[in-house]
Amino acid sequence: SQKIEQNSEALNIQEGKTATLTCNYTNYSPAYLQWYRQDPGRGPVFLLLIRENEKEKRKERLKVTFDTTLKQSLFHITASQPADSATYLCALVKREYGNKLVFGAGTILRVKS
Amino acid sequence: DTAVSQTPKYLVTQMGNDKSIKCEQNLGHDTMYWYKQDSKKFLKIMFSYNNKELIINETVPNRFSPKSPDKAHLNLHINSLELGDSAVYFCASSQVSYGPTDTQYFGPGTRLTVL
Secondary structure (H helix, E strand, O other), X not given: OOEEEEOOOOEEEEOOOOEEEEEEEEOOOOOEEEEEEEOOOOOOXXXXXXXXXXXXXXXXXXXXXXXXXXXXXXXXXXXOOHHHOEEEEEEEEOOOOOOOEEEOOOEEEEEEO | OOOEEEEXXXXXXXXXOOEEEEEEEOOOOOEEEEEEEOOOOOEEEEEEEEOOEEEEXXXXXXXXXXXXXXXOEXXXXXXXXXXXXXXXXXXXXXXXXXXXXXXXXXXXXXXXXXX
């Protein structure tokens, strides 16, 4: 069966450290993968997109890697801040008309000062 | 200047009632979506419309009926509400329905509670 798995437990880190979140998938051949941030009581907000032929993508303090052999994406936040505390969702885009996003359950990140 | 808006924000109703949630986007996007986020936080797509045409219809009970009067609006009507319908419903939009720039913009969500 098809699965997208993210760390089910919350990730607690100290301010200034690098947070690394994992997204693993099975039985998918995604065209690309997206990461979203969701704050309590709000809708997800798009952060980064990485294509299957890209190894790494960066945006300011954010970095995403995509390993189609391992079927894994890693999401890094460097120099983390308390304001980075949120739930981070990975989503696969399937190769079919309709731009169908399939989301993982998300990982809660808590950055402590 | 809200990009994707939904009304109402909260909806509390009795089992068996019929209710609607409205969604509007002012981004000029062609594609709109409805998602359901349950208590376990899984966000699952329900429907997608591209320029008023239904393109994704997941396995959703017939009690749920989307309606798109124009490409800027996608409403969700739910008949005979059940306890299991309690969830947060998100509307989203994207510029195209398939392509490299198809990031999705989400509304603030509607928390539906069925008593």
